[in-house]
Amino acid sequence: MGMDLTRFGRHAMIGAAWLGALAAGACKDRSRTDNQAAVADSTDSLVNSMAPGDTSRTAPPDTSNAMTNHPKWTDANIVALLDEVNKAESAAGAYAAGKTADADVKAFARMMMGEHHALRVQGLALAKKLSVTPEAPAEDPVKTAGKSEMEALRSAGSGGAFDRAYIDQEVSIHKAVLALAGRAHEDTSNRELQALIEKAKPTIQKHLDRAEELQKSLDKAKT
Numbered sequence: 001m002g003m004d005l006t007r008f009g010r011h012a013m014i015g016a017a018w019l020g021a022l023a024a025g026a027c028k029d030r031s032r033t034d035n036q037a038a039v040a041d042s043t044d045s046l047v048n049s050m051a052p053g054d055t056s057r058t059a060p061p062d063t064s065n066a067m068t069n070h071p072k073w074t075d076a077n078i079v080a081l082l083d084e085v086n087k088a089e090s091a092a093g094a095y096a097a098g099k100t101a102d103a104d105v106k107a108f109a110r111m112m113m114g115e116h117h118a119l120r121v122q123g124l125a126l127a128k129k130l131s132v133t134p135e136a137p138a139e140d141p142v143k144t145a146g147k148s149e150m151e152a153l154r155s156a157g158s159g160g161a162f163d164r165a166y167i168d169q170e171v172s173i174h175k176a177v178l179a180l181a182g183r184a185h186e187d188t189s190n191r192e193l194q195a196l197i198e199k200a201k202p203t204i205q206k207h208l209d210r211a212e213e214l215q216k217s218l219d220k221a222k223t
Contacts, residue, residue, distance in 0.1 A: 093110065096109035108167070153169075174205075181201055
């Protein structure tokens with residue numbers, strides 16, 4: 001999966017699950033705890049169905065090839081998945097904002113609440129305009145991971161441990177969301193839906209950049 005699982009621990013497995021469900025390559029780590037395995041195994045069948053896997057952990061997954069050999073998402077699937085992402089990130093941000101005592105992490109969490117909610121409103125408005133009823137694909141890469149994300153946050157402890165767990169997660173998740181957006185853009189031929197995705201991408205990239213900045217800051221504080 002191209003991630004240091006020892007460093008990120010079981011809470012960052014949620015972000016890895018999101019990314020693994022969208023990118024080529026997956027393998028099982030025999031050293032995982034039962035909880036880690038439950039999170040990752042929930043996406044294994046989808047990973048295997050989407051692309052032939054390179055089981056090496058020595059390099060990041062090649063998301064440029066993740067769009068090949070997968071069941072094409074319909075517009076209804078895409079709208080549903082984007083809505084699930086934004087709903088999950090808004091909820092995680094709300095929880096983290098109430099849990100953290102770190103001013104920077106709290107500001108980031110509030111940004112997740114507000115900006116993902118705004119993206120959700122835009123997506124649902126476009127779906128209504130296009131008369132598209134959201135319908136998740138049979139194998140949904142977001143629903144299970146989003147639920148597990150909240151469970152991980154609730155068990156992440158407090159203080160610095162919680163902050164690192166949340167931010168580590170957000171880095172991995174936003175990488176996965178960018179991959180999801182890229183695949184969705186490839187799968188739809190609707191220009192308005194493509195335009196919505198293109199408009200959202202800079203916001204998601206901004207979130208990723210800020211999460212990575214916070215990750216470095218928290219790692220530095222830990223040492």
